[in-house]
Amino acid sequence: MVSLKVSKNIFEKIMKQVNESPDKKAIGVLIGKMNKEHLVIDDVASGETKRNDSTISLTPNAIAKIAEKILKGEIKGNIVGWYHTHPGYGIFMSEIDEKTQNMLTQFYPEATALVLDPISKEYRFYVLNDKKSLKPIEENKIEFFGSENISEWKTPSIEKSEKTFLSIQPSPPSVKKPLSKKQVCALILTLILIAALVSGFLIWGYGRFGGGLPLIKHIPVTNATVGSSITLKAEVTGGVGGIANVTVYYEWSKFVKANNEISSIQMPWKSALMLLVAAGGNEYAYTIPSSEVLGDIDYFIVAIDKAGNKASTSIQTIKVADFDVSSSTNSITVYVGGSASAKILVKSINGFSSKVKFSTATPPYGISVIINPSEVSLSSSGTATAIVTVSAQSAPGTFRGTFNLEIYGESGEAKHSTILTVIVPNLDFSIEPKTKTISKGESALYTIMLKSSFNFTADITFSLTGLPEGASWEIVLPQNKLNLGNSVNLILKIDTTSKVQSGTYNLTITAIGGGLKLQETITLIIK
Known part of the structure; x- marks a missing residue:
C-alpha cells in the first residue's frame, strides 16, 4: 500500500475554504508528486463550485482553470487525488466514491482520496487496494511535514459499518514518473466527466434511498434569565429510514465572584436526548433545568437517522x-444601644432588568436589621443601591462579638447574596479587693480591671456612690503609666479625713461606655 508524506498546511487551506462556505462543504483536488518512497501531497486546489440545498461540485470551468495552472507551472505538481468534507456526519466513503476512485486510478494508480469532517476535526485518507476496493491508509503509513499545528485533527476508529478489507502484505511502491502534460490533460478531462459523480456522492450522502441526511431547523436561543429553565426546540426531518434520535450537547457555567471580580466556571459538557413534542410529529424539545441556568451556556444539536448519518447545528451561546x-x-461596628449602616450594591449582568428583593438571615439575639428600600428595580446594564442598617439593643443578653450577616437579593428563581461582617464590641469590668479596711485619715486603693474585646474603643466614664462625708475618690494610673491592649488596670483611690465617721460602707462603682453600663460593689471599712 502507498505511503504518504503530507504537508500540514493543506488542513489550513481546506479549513479556509470550509469557513468561507455557508454550509461548511468543500471539495477540491490534491496536488503532489511521487518520489522513491512516498506519494507526497504538497498542496490542494479548488475553485468555483456549483451547489444547491443538497449538492456541491467543482464546475467544469474550475477544473479547466486548475489544469491550465498546472500546465503553465503556476501550480507545482500534479493532481494526485481529491478531497471533500462531511460537515458533522462522520468519515466514510460511499459506493459512488469508490467508482470515482476507480476512474481516477486508471490514470494514476496511487490516486488518494481525503475525507474530512470540519466539525469533529476528523480525517482519513483512502486508496484502492489490489482488489479495487477502498482501503483506509493506516496511520503508520502517513508522515506529516511542515511547522503548522494540526494536533486538533485526528483519525477516527474504523466503524463496523465500513467495509471489511482483506489484509494485503505491503510491498515497496514502484517509482512513478511524473505525469506528462498529455496525461494531465487526460486526467483533467476525466475529472470533468466525473464531476457529476462527485455531485452524486454528495447527493448520496444527503439523500441515499431518497431519505436524505437529517435536516435540522432550529431557531437559536440567545438569551435567558438566571434561575429560569430554558426549553430548546428543533424541527428534524429527512434521514434514511427516519430519525433515530436527536441529542443536545451543552456546557453550562456558573458565575462566581472573587476579589470583587465576576468570572465564570465552566462545567463539563453533557448530553441529553431531545424528545418528540407530539407523537407522529417532527418537533423535538429538551428543557435545561433551572439549576443549570447559572451562567452562559454553549450548546449544539445532533440528529442521527436510522442509517447512522448525522447532521449537526453549529455551536450556539445563550447569554x-x-x-x-x-x-x-x-x-x-455596632455598639450596644447604637447602629451602623452600609451600602448594598446590585449590578446587572448580561442585560438583566427586573426587580430584586432583599432579605437577610436571622441575626443573633438583640440585633435588628433593616434594608431600605426593601426592593430595587434594575435597568439593563445598570446598578441600584440600598442601605442596610444594623442595630444592637440596650438590653440584657444582647449579642456581643462578631457574626456574618448574609444579605440576599432575589428575583424570581434567582438568588444571590453577600456577606457583611458585623462587630458588636464588648467590655468586661472587675475590681479587687472586694473589701478594704483602713483607719480614719488613711487612703484605700482598689484595682479596676478593664478587658475590652471585639474592637472596643469607646470612651468610658466612672461614677462611685455610697461614700460617707469626709471621703473623696479618684481614678489614677498605676505608676502614671497606661498600657494599651486588650486589658487595662486602673487604681481607684479613696481618701478619708480624721473627721470621717467610722463604719462599714457598701460602695457601687459604675463604668459606662460603648452602650454598656457595668457595675461592681465593694466594701470599705473605716475604723
Missing part, C-alpha cells in the same frame, strides 16, 4: 442575564 449583590464595605 444568561443575571445580577450581582455586593456590599460597599466588608464590615461594620
